[in-house]
Amino acid sequence: MPKVEEIANYAQTSAQNIGIKKFDIYGSSVDDTSVEVFQGEPKQVEASNRSTVIVRVWNQDNLVGVTTTTDVDSLGIELALKTAYEASHFGVKDNIPDFSPEAKAKTPEIKSEPVSPAPAATLIEKLISAEKTLMDAHPAIVAVPYNGMSQQDVNRFYLNSEGALRQESRSYASIYLYTKTEQEGKKPRSAGSYKVSQSLDGLDIDGCLKEATEKTLSHLDYKPIKSGQYQVVFSPRAFLSLLGAFSNLYNAQNILDKQSLSTPDSLGKQIASSGLSVYDDALHPGNVSAETFDGEGTPTRRVPIIEKGILTGFLHSTGTAKRMNAQPTGNANLGAKVTVSPNYYHVVGEETSGESYSLETVENVVYIDNLQALHAGVNALQGSFSLPFDGWLVNHGELTSIDSATVAGDFLKVLQSIIFVESEAEITPRGVCPRVWIDKLSITGE
Template structure:
């Protein structure tokens, strides 16, 4: 792994020798191993060690040059600083980035978050055993075409010429299964599940393959449904997917670029049902892969975005914060242009009495959307519209019946305002934490 202390010293020495007075550097190294299997034999095993460093240099005119390198030797770092300094002559003269005002602010103390990586043969054996159990769960399950077990060690750092220095190390592992069925006279059906843990030993592998099996089996018997408007229940994964697809609602850079459904004046306006509250919280206790600072060195943390339906904040870099008279939120990535992106969405659970009004055990004529598909092509993020195929069930008298094929369509602004229940129990997903969310009056196109 990268020796960050040595690297930071090399960068400072190179800057001093070149006479570069103002600079900052963000770097990371990732050491990973991964296994995939297929029908009882290893399909692919891989390991990698990748390092990257992003360098920004300001000249005496105040313009900035940016370069990146994977060469972390003293000579490579010196060349990166020199290249960035030369590029600064051609830097933009408007909205020039600067150091984050919070680059030296205290960050959350997370303790030791590292773990030893398991040997590759253990990854393969563990995955083969889980695949066998998943295949044995039902005669109709004939394959697990998509699966993977991976481990990752991550080291990150940030420093600038004003003395700010940040470093962190963390480890995490993940596993996923996506199984499929084949039966004569029936369409292939599928289901998947995902888990995250600090190490292989802490991964809930059994729970993962069991969830994948349960979902797959639940889709074996399916029916057509009629098109119309329905009360819709979104799984945590599905709701976070559609929220992420329209994250320009909260992105200050998108707002300033006129590439958002929000405007500067949107803060303080009701954009959703009062039942909905959302925050971006990279340091949520369930976020195994949490990082404590962003690409500009700004501490990450909890950013309230929607409070009881009202838009309360945008996600900011140091540039957008300066332009909008706000504070950076820890959501920046540095590059040729500083970007802004969400970290870890957290949808607040609803009240108990709210949840009791919509009980999945007694619901009838309700569409349960488990997984949204084609988000890359079915979302018009600047118009707010979406039309997305999905996997899910029709709930009839508390029983669920798999839907053969259907599409959900609508407008994200109307969807948010049509939320009628946010359940009290949240679930961890790869995109954040969320409970199930009930939405009234969504258009469903079926084949019935």
Template sequence: MPTIHELATQAKAAADRLGIRKFDIYGSAVDETSVKVDQGKPDQVKASQRSSVTVRVWNEENTMGITSTTDVDPNGLELALKTAYEASFFGVKENVPDFSPEATVPLAKLITEKAPQAPVADLLEKLIGVEKELVEAHPAIASVPYNGLAQRDIDHFYLNSEGASRTEGYSLSSIYLYGKTEEEGKKPRSASAFRISRNLEELDIDGCLKETLEKTVSHLNYEKIPTGKYRVVFSPEAFLSLLGAFSNLFNAQSILDKQSLSTPESVGTQIASPLLSVCDDALHPENVAISTFDGEGTPTRKVPLITEGVLSGFLHSAGTAKRFNAQPTGNANIGAKVTVSPHFYHVFAGQFTDQDYSLDTADNVVLIDDLHALHSGVQALQGSFSLPFDGWLIHQGKRTSIESATVAGDFLELLKSIIYVEKEAHLTPGGVCPYIWVDELSVTGE
């Protein structure tokens, strides 16, 4: 792919030839290698280079057209500009997207160096070794049917006709393991773990292996759970997946589209226990997929969403910020329609409580490790959910795997029923979060 300077020069020259005065371009490129193994042999090896460029053009009537392409040579760029210009005459007349007022504001200075990619043979050797170690660690573990080790180089850029020019690049490595048991007379049980880091050397492969082993073995001796109301503890992954399913709470575009549990007047209202605080923080030091600007070139930042239980802000694009008379937050994705999405959640304790809770001494408490079927079990506009889960029933600190069960409730009531936010935070792919204790939720056994 050409450099950002070359792209800007080529785009300006093509725009001048076409008589286009106002345009912007956002692009990304991913160079990825991933491997999967099956019973000690390579099962799948993938290598791909993907790039995408989105071009927006405004005409003399200030309506906008948009197109996307993977062809960024001068001819491809000129064709994209021409196509977007022609489309602009069919663009919306109201609330037309515009340049972000912060597209030229200096970015946060972060050191994000790319790591050298390891040979495929090394990836396969590591993953085969991990699979072998996991299967041999316990006689009940029969296989690791789903697994993967991947490394990626990612680049983003943004430029516009008013002189904005931004680029960033970083590397990621990740591993996923899913162990499955087979015992005579018992149902197959399974568990998984995931790790991500900025390079393969720092990737916690041993930690992923250990977590998968411990979780899988802990599900071997399972029992049915009586249907009823239980105090529930959500793992960081489970709580963040539920928070993500109801992210319309903080999404300014969803609010404007009337597809949210919030309204413009909701800011400042108490929506959760004072013990809970939540931010979206793309620049969090634990975020390995760090992004310093969004699809409109707006710098990313720490955005308070819930502060001690109070709804304190929304996620904005340049367009939603203008309509809310607010500042853009760096959460825009450009496409046929500008959308808004979170980067990296940071969940932490708001107010502190004198009461401490511990899983080591908990009694008659359900610990939810992983939620399933969020695509079908969440009613995001009603605020309700009914989801199958993997987890344990804890009696006097002893964990017993739950054979099969569903947890149900109202998300806003859940937020207000939080009785404890543990102090220790845990890194997950979606953010940083501690274990979250909820006073009571309905659990339906098999």
């Protein structure tokens, strides 16, 4: 991809020739190499380069036209500017988007140097070795049907006609392993692990193997569970999945569209236990894919969402911030319509005078490790969910895998029913979070 200064120069020249005075451009390119294996042989090897450039043009009537292209050379940018200008005559007249007031503000400095990619043969070799190690761990593990290792180089830029220029690059590698077991007279069981790092050399393959093995073996001797009300502990990944499924609670665009559990007046209200705080923190050191600016060029930052149970902030784009008399937060995604989404969660347990809990001492507690079917089992507008899960029944530190079961509840009631948030947090690809204890939830067994 050309340097952002080069793109800005020929974009400005093309805009002057066409008669365009106001425009902005956001682009990204991804070089991706990924491999999969099966029974010691390469199953799939894929290399790709994907580029997306989004161009917005404002005409004399301040209406906006948007187009996309994959070409960032002078001819491609010129054609995109012309197309967006023509489309601007059909632009919306309500809540017209504008440049971010922070598009030229200084972005945070983070160390993220691109790493030279390893050959695909190296990825295959490492993944075949990991598959063999996992299958040799126990006779019941007969396959690792879902596996993959990949490395990506990502380049992003933003510029506008008022002189904003931003560009950043980063690299990361990832691995996932998901097993399948077979035992006579028992159902097949599965478990897995996913790890990500800034480079292949730093990728915790051994940790991925250990986690996948331990979880798989822990599910072999499963038992049914009686339906009823149980005290529940969410693993970090499970709680973050639930938090993401109900992101309309703090998404300003959803709130303005009246597709949310919140309203503009919800700020300052107690919506959760005082032991819970939640931040959107794109720049957290645990975020391997940290981005320093969003699709509108706004610098990313740590955004308080819930502090000691009180809803203290929404995630904003420039447009939603203007309509709600707030500041953009660096959560905008540019497209035909500007959307808002979280970057990277940071969940914190606050000290309270309440009782502390431990899996080593409790009785008859359900520990939920992984929630499934979130696309089907969540009603985000009503706040309800009913989801299958992988987990264990815990008694004094002893974990017994639970046969097929679902957990159901109301998300706002879950937040209010938090009785303990552990102090030790786990870094996951989606965020940093400790285990979260819930007073009572409905569990339905087979």
